Amino acid sequence: MRAWIRTSTSAFSQVPLLGWLFGALIAVALEHLVGTPLALALGLPKIPVLFGFVIMLKKPILIPSAILYVLCIYVVPIGVTTRLSISRTNRLAAELFRSPIVISVAVHLALLYAILHMWAGINDYRLLVLKLTLIAIMVTLSLNVINGYMGEFSCSHPGFMALGAYGASVFTVVLFVDDRLFGAAILPPALGPFMFPIALILGGLVASLGALAVAIPSFRTRGDYLAIISLAFMFIVKSLIENLEFVRGPRGLSGQPDWANLPTVFLWTVICVWIINNFVRCTMGKALNAVRDNEMAAEAMTVNTRRTKIVAFLFSAFWAGVAGGLFAHVLGYVNPGTFGIQKLAEVLAMVYFGGLNSVYGAVVGAVSISLLGEVLRPLEIFKWIIIPLLLILVMIFRPTGLIAFKELNVTNLVKPKQNPDEEM
Amino acid sequence: MPFLRIQEMSHDFGGLRAVHNYNLEIGLGQIRGLIGPNGAGKTTIFNLITGIYMPTEGEILLDGKKINGLQPHQIASMGVSRTFQNLLLWRHMTVVEHVKMAHYSKISYGLFGAFFGTSKRQREEAEIEEKAYTLLEMMGIRHLSDQVVLNLPYGAQRRVEMARALATEPKILLLDEPTAGMNPEELVQIMDIIRRAHGELGLAILLIEHRMKVVMELCEIIQTLDFGQVIAEGTPKEIQNDPKVIDAYLGKERPI
Numbered sequence: 001m002r003a004w005i006r007t008s009t010s011a012f013s014q015v016p017l018l019g020w021l022f023g024a025l026i027a028v029a030l031e032h033l034v035g036t037p038l039a040l041a042l043g044l045p046k047i048p049v050l051f052g053f054v055i056m057l058k059k060p061i062l063i064p065s066a067i068l069y070v071l072c073i074y075v076v077p078i079g080v081t082t083r084l085s086i087s088r089t090n091r092l093a094a095e096l097f098r099s100p101i102v103i104s105v106a107v108h109l110a111l112l113y114a115i116l117h118m119w120a121g122i123n124d125y126r127l128l129v130l131k132l133t134l135i136a137i138m139v140t141l142s143l144n145v146i147n148g149y150m151g152e153f154s155c156s157h158p159g160f161m162a163l164g165a166y167g168a169s170v171f172t173v174v175l176f177v178d179d180r181l182f183g184a185a186i187l188p189p190a191l192g193p194f195m196f197p198i199a200l201i202l203g204g205l206v207a208s209l210g211a212l213a214v215a216i217p218s219f220r221t222r223g224d225y226l227a228i229i230s231l232a233f234m235f236i237v238k239s240l241i242e243n244l245e246f247v248r249g250p251r252g253l254s255g256q257p258d259w260a261n262l263p264t265v266f267l268w269t270v271i272c273v274w275i276i277n278n279f280v281r282c283t284m285g286k287a288l289n290a291v292r293d294n295e296m297a298a299e300a301m302t303v304n305t306r307r308t309k310i311v312a313f314l315f316s317a318f319w320a321g322v323a324g325g326l327f328a329h330v331l332g333y334v335n336p337g338t339f340g341i342q343k344l345a346e347v348l349a350m351v352y353f354g355g356l357n358s359v360y361g362a363v364v365g366a367v368s369i370s371l372l373g374e375v376l377r378p379l380e381i382f383k384w385i386i387i388p389l390l391l392i393l394v395m396i397f398r399p400t401g402l403i404a405f406k407e408l409n410v411t412n413l414v415k416p417k418q419n420p421d422e423e424m
Numbered sequence: 425m426p427f428l429r430i431q432e433m434s435h436d437f438g439g440l441r442a443v444h445n446y447n448l449e450i451g452l453g454q455i456r457g458l459i460g461p462n463g464a465g466k467t468t469i470f471n472l473i474t475g476i477y478m479p480t481e482g483e484i485l486l487d488g489k490k491i492n493g494l495q496p497h498q499i500a501s502m503g504v505s506r507t508f509q510n511l512l513l514w515r516h517m518t519v520v521e522h523v524k525m526a527h528y529s530k531i532s533y534g535l536f537g538a539f540f541g542t543s544k545r546q547r548e549e550a551e552i553e554e555k556a557y558t559l560l561e562m563m564g565i566r567h568l569s570d571q572v573v574l575n576l577p578y579g580a581q582r583r584v585e586m587a588r589a590l591a592t593e594p595k596i597l598l599l600d601e602p603t604a605g606m607n608p609e610e611l612v613q614i615m616d617i618i619r620r621a622h623g624e625l626g627l628a629i630l631l632i633e634h635r636m637k638v639v640m641e642l643c644e645i646i647q648t649l650d651f652g653q654v655i656a657e658g659t660p661k662e663i664q665n666d667p668k669v670i671d672a673y674l675g676k677e678r679p680i
């Protein structure tokens with residue numbers, strides 16, 4: 001028995017990423033086909049939205065049904081298909097691997113998108129959670145650039161998000177929406193989706209501009225003092241927006257056109273991960289690590305530390321701003337209250353839970369804390385006891401987070417895990 | 425004309441005059457020694473040359489150009505490199521990353537290349553990497569290239585620092601007690617490396633060193649510093665027999 005378990009788990013270690021994606025695709029397709037009848041047959045009111053966790057917490061009596069559902073729809077199908085197709089998916093992965101890396105990556109991303117699309121197609125709540133999770137990945141990664149890669153403690157990211165959210169929202173609402181505050185639309189709404197990237201980039205640039213207020217003090221201050229400056233920045237942005245009547249102050253700005261559909265959010269997340277991962281892996285990006293580990297040595301080795309800091313802050317703020325823009329358009333409403341200390345706690349939790357100085361860590365942190373936040377929603381107040389408790393445990397046992405200091409190497413990721421010639 | 429010329433340089437820390445009317449002329453291919461008891465101001469002189477502090481008085485000329493007031497990284501990219509007395513490595517970075525980082529000022533792919541991973545960047549990074557491996561080979565630490573420096577023994581860390589300093593392709597190298605804490609075997613190796621850096625690369629080297637054996641063997645001319653002032657300057661032989669030096673330095677710490 002034990003030997004059997006060992007051989008079967010070691011077989012799973014040979015499943016290439018492609019195999020897992022195929023397995024997941026089968027699972028979500030299965031859910032589309034038989035999800036509802038199965039759920040009803042098991043006595044569940046409808047398809048469990050987040051892997052059954054929400055329903056388990058709401059109605060403990062349904063725990064066995066929910067577990068059974070997850071087993072039937074996700075665990076068993078994924079396990080069986082990946083296991084059975086190991087040699088085939090490896091051969092396919094090898095084939096793809098021989099073609100230019102771009103093609104291989106594009107195929108993997110297309111599969112991933114298909115999975116997410118189908119998974120989120122079950123209901124609107126899933127779609128919303130998915131979009132917000134993707135946005136959380138962007139914010140976490142951008143904060144990781146400062147707190148992880150450069151080793152400063154920035155508390156300003158909710159502020160950057162707010163700047164991006166308002167920058168992008170004002171742009172789209174003024175230009176494309178008949179609005180009581182800003183008057184009739186200036187451009188035809190049909191142009192909108194093409195202009196949406198511009199709106200997001202604009203939001204990002206506004207955030208970058210704001211980031212100068214933290215970047216310049218960072219030349220002379222480090223550590224706690226800079227953390228306090230950045231915290232002050234966050235509060236200043238918040239109260240600034242609260243006092244700006246032309247964006248309706250604390251009541252918030254609504255009416256953003258719904259251009260932030262899943263493909264758009266997915267694409268921006270991919271671009272964000274790709275660019276940040278490019279940056280942190282080259283010598284110019286590694287200069288952030290040098291500044292973190294020893295600034296004096298960095299200067300002595302010709303690294304322009306001021307430039308490095310400015311670039312890091314502006315770059316990081318840009319992506320937080322883009323994420324903020326997407327956030328505002330996903331919800332169709334934004335108010336300054338959102339970008340306060342609670343948001344900060346949430347993003348910091350994602351960064352430190354997932355792991356510093358690591359793209360994997362940022363993704364893992366953002367996804368797990370986002371999902372956990374949703375799953376634990378039925379527990380209401382206890383949610384804010386369980387999540388911090390988990391964070392404390394991680395900090396005790398892995399002070400740098402779950403997956404810290406691990407480089408994301410795309411080539412290794414899409415590589416076949418088994419020599420296609422040797423048969424299983 | 426000497427490559428580095430320092431004229432009447434003084435530096436105060438608050439009320440303490442750490443360096444007083446210091447003069448130095450050093451040409452390419454020369455090795456100079458700087459000795460003196462602890463707290464004499466040797467490290468401060470290095471920090472002044474490399475721009476970490478700005479001299480209160482005096483001038484520092486590099487190749488005829490005045491460099492006081494420039495940022496440390498600017499001075500470094502003009503060909504002044506150094507090691508630190510207390511090993512300032514980047515604790516989470518690997519050995520090869522250290523050496524690659526020292527090429528920072530020569531990177532020409534710019535932010536665009538950094539963000540989008542252009543082919544120009546791939547080419548440049550590959551070149552930098554190749555150079556880094558050659559240097560690590562020369563320093564005898566190629567096999568450690570993917571190790572995080574934190575995990576390395578002390579002697580290896582010293583060598584990484586030396587490799588990193590050489591990777592900036594300097595014309596003058598400032599070594600601050602490079603043999604501190606080394607065992608006799610490591611000592612021989614590091615002396616060999618210094619000789620080769622001098623012989624093969626034709627660098628000017630300014631060496632702060634506590635072990636008399638090392639300075640006496642390597643340096644052509646030695647300055648002795650005490651309370652921020654040069655109290656003696658000359659060949660190893662002259663220095664060894666100078667009563668002032670014996671008084672200030674050799675008297676306090678037995679020569680090795």
Ligand SMILES: Nc1ncnc2c1ncn2[C@@H]1O[C@H](COP(=O)(O)OP(=O)(O)O)[C@@H](O)[C@H]1O
Pocket residue numbers: 437440442460461462463464465466467468469
């Ligand atoms: N940053 C500083 N601030 C104040 N005093 C300093 C500083 N750095 C060095 N000193 C003082 O300057 C003197 C020379 O120090 P240093 O150059 O480190 O000596 P050495 O390297 O010769 O042992 C010492 O008295 C030391 O205490």
Ligand SMILES: [Mg+2]
Pocket residue numbers: 466467468509
């Ligand atoms: Mg010293």
